[in-house]
Amino acid sequence: MDAATIVRSVRLPRQPLLRHLPVALVAGAVLYVVTLRLSSYNVYQVGEIAAYIVALVGLSLLTGANGQISLGHGAFMAVGAYTMALLMNHTQSNFILELAAAAGVAAAAGLVLGLPATRLKGPYLAGMTLLFALAVPSVADKWPATFGGDQGLTTTVPTAPGSLSAEEWLTQIQIAVALVVMVLVANLLWSRFGRAFRAVRDDEIAASLAGIHVARTKVMAFAISAGCAGLGGALLSLSTGVVNTGEFPLTLSIQLLAAMVLGGTGTLIGMVWGGILLVYMPQWSTSLSSDFNLGAGANAYLATIIFGLVLIVAMIAAPNGIQGGLRWLWGHRPRPGGGGTAVPVPAPTVD
């Protein structure tokens, strides 16, 4: 018996909370120690990764489990970030409540966008969310007195307890929220609702025959996903310290999509790879363009081009992403005829 077989033979408990909570607690403990060891810039980046993971988990739940697509999750992040900043600047409320409000307002926006529920699929939803991604920044620009215009609004990090530095404390908050969201989403996907999401994804007619309210299920998945994005945006705004429209362009929404596909659509652990890519890709592309002497003008766009190319190549050649590849190495090979697409294909239908 080789090592991999032994590790594989260790079975996690079947009860969802018992299965997910210990993993999250161990990860949290390890990351807590790690944040105390890293340099302050690296700690800051880990925090950004955690913020992106929260948003990506929402997107992965939407696309992987429910088969819907969003090209507007960057805009939901903006909704969350602006909510957070507005509450911080105008009220003296509790930090946790502000985070919850950011998620809640973004989820409400998702609910409104989900009104044409029966058309929440494929190209219709893609086009609608694309329009949403373009509409949100222009709305924020329309009322500079409220949303701060180009300058944006500032956010403040809560005071750190004890000997922790501000970066360490912020990053620990971000990691804690990311772990809580991952456990909650993992449990949700394990529950009746998760099964309903997948049933609707695989075959809407069969799902409705099985007693699932298809439209309500889709809208719920969309709102939960938007709420995650809003929470991620609020967490990210704490890292940057400022919320303005330039931070949430259409390209952010598309980079989120690319990070999700690369990480492994539908997986939660894969979103960790996605978050790492989102934070480090700009750095890598900067060093790449200086290696090839591409000049400052090209440099700004290289990350975008790479994200786009990788998105296309991954979709055609490796639709299961990094986590899919790791699972394959680990031995979870799909049976012949199964798998092979990022977004699981429903049974062929007759037009």
Place this chain on the structure above:
Amino acid sequence: MSLFIDYTLNGIANGMIYATLALALVLIYRATKIINFAQGAAGMLTTFIAFSLLSRGLGYWWAFVLVLVIGFAMGAATERILIRPLHGRSELNPVIVTIGLLVVFEGLAGAIYGNASRGFPAAFSQAGLRVGNTTVAFSHFDVFILIAVLALMAGTLVLFRYTALGLRMRATAFSREIARLLGVRVGILLSLGWGLAGIAGSLAGLLVAPTRSFGPYYMDLILVYGFTAAVIGGLESPVGALVGGLIAGLCISYVGGYLGSGLEPLGALALLMVALMARPEGIFSRPPARRV
């Protein structure tokens, strides 16, 4: 009242452009049931090619025709290289690939030409026409837009309705397998459909460029407005694209005129949602039967 007339005229001119892009989306959707989200960016890229040609001294009309040909080639190549391998997979995969292409096109344009907004020359004067003693918000260039778009629409209709090639294309859109059994060379016709859409996209790019600040992202909003127009028209019908374009153009122009241009995208989003809720199949399509 004169403001209302100006907004209406402006809405008609913009609506024709949205209709062009809607037509491009419809041509592709009919043939392959895919929305090409890179259509606007492709038009942007070909317009930048026109910009380069013009700055090297090529005449406007030569550049115009050349760029339409390039648009055709790009559309056909996209179908052959990127879209055909995805046939039979989930409908989300082509959405993601065309979005990837959108980003690549915008990144390329930004890397080569920079982020600065430029001016793009118009074929005709953009000063408003004079009717009696007043100047209306409709220029010679707007008249050209109207004629160019109507000519494109008419050409498409004639192609689909009165030629053997159009009949084959309709057969391919109706059912690939049956068309293939009848001896239609389906692959070439699919590429051709994407190529025609590429012409429409390039035309839209050339017509929009003089009217806004011309940079890598200037087609983003045009694409989503064109999408709104196509959905209003039903995604399957060229006539629907024209009517949808006019409806979208007028609504967006009124929203921009009376409430401020910053709210135009939000107005379009509201219009799209209302259209999807009130008549999800669009004005010119019948609801498809679903078979289990």
